[in-house]
Amino acid sequence: MKSLVLAEHEGGAIKDATLAAVTAAGKLGGEVDLLVVGSGVDAAAQAGAQIAGVSRVLVADDPAFDHALPENVAPLVVQLMGEHDAFVAPATSTGKNIAPRVAALLDVMQVSEILSVEAPNRFTRPIYAGNAIATVETGDPKLVCTVRATAFEKAARTGGSATVQPVGGAADGGLSQFVGAQQSHSERPELTSAKIIVSGGRALQNGENFKMLIEPLADKLGAAVGASRAAVDAGFVPNDYQVGQTGKIVAPEVYVAVGISGAIQHLAGMKDSKVIIAINKDEEAPIFQVADVGLVGDLFKLVPELTQKL
């Protein structure tokens, strides 16, 4: 067994979700290679070579691979799959964009968002918004899977000594072009790797309240900020704050849900948090069925008091 893991990197650093994917790939047994693509990616390649458990870092240094355009990256991966048995990608927006394109080109079914490796061809994965866990077995000759980052330990960033090897080949297919990005910038910890998260829901009523109530509380706790779909749809916060079945999957030490009812789609994204704290004025709100600590009352009164007393 030889696996190829897609590395996500930014500013020369490898992102956390990739470290979980390396761990998952290690559980398949055999060697783990890391694929770093983009232009001027030396620093990321060097960082990748330090990761414990990585044998080789394959580097495709070409502007065609910037922004991880799937039309260009997928053919490269397919070419490398000649000498690999498994392609493993983190279940991030980048991984989800590329991996199924690779799978179809290889004529195999992808196994999405694996939670565990039971055997090299057998995995568990969530279905129906995590209300059921399926154990599936693939009979395909090659494996393509994406990995839920919260379900695997992160591989250590140091301790490895992989060789770095350039790879090339497939370049710009000319089908797509990157136009621009609107990145949300924040001084706070990143949602998917934060130890504490404070999330706000529809009850916040507007973006102003979100800023004045949720953010100061998050700052006091050194927490990242998340939101329900309703809060994102209403424009209180940007799309990348959404936690849930179709947003981000988080599992922090502490998750504080403020004015969030606890729809199954929201729970799907946060119910593996270690401790859940809920503030809601409706004592029947479903969020209380999963909360370790619940406080019933008006958030407009309780949250300022909490922030002030902390």
Place this chain on the structure above:
Amino acid sequence: MKVLVPVKRVIDYNVKPRVKADGTGVDLLNVKMSMNPFDEIAVEEAIRLKEKGAATEVIVVSIGEPKAQETLRTALAMGADRAILVAAAQEVEPLGVAKVLAAIVGEEQPGLVILGKQAIDDDSNQTGQMLAALTGRPQGTFASKIEVSGDAVEVTREVDGGLETVRLSLPAIVTTDLRLNEPRYASLPNIMKAKSKPLAQKTAADYGVDLSPRLRTVQVAEPSKRQAGVKVGSVDELIDRLRDLGVAA
């Protein structure tokens, strides 16, 4: 330009899924079924493109059991022009669906295929990307905005770090995210009209596609349940709890 929209019949998003006692799957007997919410958004977007004059015809397709006809009729009532039902007995996988869709793309030559980003039953998030691979077309996944201009389409995508815009040459494949639009409800007259819109009945064999599954479901189990904890009576008590957890000083 034709627009093709694949729609899947799934458990209604308001229903809490229950795992069958024998561990073979989720109980769908007597459960409310609806169009996958992301597919409603896809149908809406296609209809808007037609209303704007960017599209000439909206074709909806579903691969599944005969009851998927209801889902197709819903799409027709929203404003799609015609429908194709590809009968399939067993549960179909994204790869098989993508192969059928690729064959239909070959026949119909749509300028755009708009799919949902994810079916809320299998939560695969694969079919659109696979279809793009099989047809050699560019893909704009998780779209929150679509703008067709000339021989290209600009797609704004919801990604982990915010938003990203890509320019794809047409023909292209797009998958929808939640913020793309708010789907309309079909009016009663339109529901009546939809009954006489064309609905073609096909089989996978008509397209030369083998739908045998590649994945075998060994078991379906309930996730570990969380226990409801305690309710505290005041902010002070909550802070005590936070202290116990080492979260507050």
